[in-house]
Amino acid sequence: MAFPEPLERLIRALEKFPGVGSRSAERMALHVLRSPREEVAELAMALRDARVETTRCEICGNITLRSPCAICTDAERDASVVCVVEGPREVEKMESAGMHHGLYHVLLEGFAPREGATPDPGALAALQRRVASGQVKEVVLATAPDREGEGAALQVVEALAGQPVIITRLARGLPVGARLEYLHGEILADAYQGRRPLDA
Amino acid sequence: MAFPEPLERLIRALEKFPGVGSRSAERMALHVLRSPREEVAELAMALRDARVETTRCEICGNITLRSPCAICTDAERDASVVCVVEGPREVEKMESAGMHHGLYHVLLEGFAPREGATPDPGALAALQRRVASGQVKEVVLATAPDREGEGAALQVVEALAGQPVIITRLARGLPVGARLEYLHGEILADAYQGRRPLDA
Numbered sequence: 202m203a204f205p206e207p208l209e210r211l212i213r214a215l216e217k218f219p220g221v222g223s224r225s226a227e228r229m230a231l232h233v234l235r236s237p238r239e240e241v242a243e244l245a246m247a248l249r250d251a252r253v254e255t256t257r258c259e260i261c262g263n264i265t266l267r268s269p270c271a272i273c274t275d276a277e278r279d280a281s282v283v284c285v286v287e288g289p290r291e292v293e294k295m296e297s298a299g300m301h302h303g304l305y306h307v308l309l310e311g312f313a314p315r316e317g318a319t320p321d322p323g324a325l326a327a328l329q330r331r332v333a334s335g336q337v338k339e340v341v342l343a344t345a346p347d348r349e350g351e352g353a354a355l356q357v358v359e360a361l362a363g364q365p366v367i368i369t370r371l372a373r374g375l376p377v378g379a380r381l382e383y384l385h386g387e388i389l390a391d392a393y394q395g396r397r398p399l400d401a
Numbered sequence: 402m403a404f405p406e407p408l409e410r411l412i413r414a415l416e417k418f419p420g421v422g423s424r425s426a427e428r429m430a431l432h433v434l435r436s437p438r439e440e441v442a443e444l445a446m447a448l449r450d451a452r453v454e455t456t457r458c459e460i461c462g463n464i465t466l467r468s469p470c471a472i473c474t475d476a477e478r479d480a481s482v483v484c485v486v487e488g489p490r491e492v493e494k495m496e497s498a499g500m501h502h503g504l505y506h507v508l509l510e511g512f513a514p515r516e517g518a519t520p521d522p523g524a525l526a527a528l529q530r531r532v533a534s535g536q537v538k539e540v541v542l543a544t545a546p547d548r549e550g551e552g553a554a555l556q557v558v559e560a561l562a563g564q565p566v567i568i569t570r571l572a573r574g575l576p577v578g579a580r581l582e583y584l585h586g587e588i589l590a591d592a593y594q595g596r597r598p599l600d601a
Contacts, residue, residue, distance in 0.1 A: 203493045204464060210450065217436070219429075220425070228420065229418045229421075233451055238452055240414075240417065244417075245445035249445050250410065251430060264408060266407075290403075
């Protein structure tokens with residue numbers, strides 16, 4: 202045992218975070234040792250509270266204080282359009298964009314390979330059930346336009362194969378407001394390949 | 402507020418770790434939400450325990466359960482030779498190397514610029530006092546052979562200027578056991594520049 206036991210134990214516990222190796226865990230632990238006690242107590246409390254007080258919405262899978270979540274129970278929203286996103290962050294982003302007035306389906310971290318985890322069959326099965334219930338007319342794929350996101354989208358398409366639902370996905374191309382000179386060539390190539398007639 | 406309050410609070414608390422940005426903090430927080438409750442409780446407990454049960458040795462500054470630490474109170478060790486290291490990790494490393502039978506002085510994270518913190522004047526002042534007490538005959542600088550470590554070493558040298566103590570530093574050159582073909586050119590250049598006559 203290299204360090205005093207409580208320190209070793211903290212390092213072992215911190216190492217369980219994804220992307221935190223033994224060196225990072227050590228650095229974090231040493232930071233804890235020189236932080237004010239109240240700050241450490243706050244973090245400990247925040248950990249427990251976040252774990253105990255939040256849950257996943259039984260309908261869309263998003264993180265919420267109470268299930269079903271505020272979006273799923275909002276009678277003003279259009280339950281026939283479900284936007285599929287990778288995680289809770291993306292729900293917030295879509296909401297702030299203000300264009301989507303339907304519901305969501307969150308694949309969550311466990312799904313996207315970018316998080317280093319295996320696909321979450323639970324989230325896919327839950328989506329299948331939602332669509333099979335007949336209320337959903339359109340599923341909008343809003344996964345990221347990269348390899349992981351495309352992979353996730355593909356799995357959703359496969360999971361919904363044969364069901365009477367329209368599957369759409371967010372448009373891809375030039376990001377509005379961007380100047381061409383600063384765009385990555387890949388984006389330009391993608392936009393060129395997806396070019397559309399002017400009257401479309 | 403983008404996420405439920407307890408989650409936001411956890412993210413804010415995690416962001417206080419050095420090197421943890423808002424995205425990493427979010428990822429860590431979401432990891433907490435899908436970890437078993439016992440695991441989260443363990444981490445919370447480990448945080449408090451590490452902070453409350455450990456302290457810094459009043460003599461050498463190393464992390465310890467009880468101050469002064471086991472090394473500083475070991476009558477078998479040679480109190481006339483003090484090895485200056487950057488942090489607790491390096492004490493362990495030196496101990497496992499088994500060559501140093503003297504005491505240590507730990508500059509700690511707060512000192513080395515690599516940790517993103519300002520130099521810790523307290524650790525330097527404590528070293529000055531130790532040397533001024535007259536017991537220390539040799540100070541061995543064992544900071545890292547890079548810019549930050551050299552900077553730290555320089556500050557120690559300046560802090561001890563005028564005191565009747567021999568200051569040495571760990572030899573630099575080819576790492577024993579290495580094959581030249583795999584070494585970085587910088588190491589070779591450094592070893593060449595520091596070449597010594599065969600009988601030295």
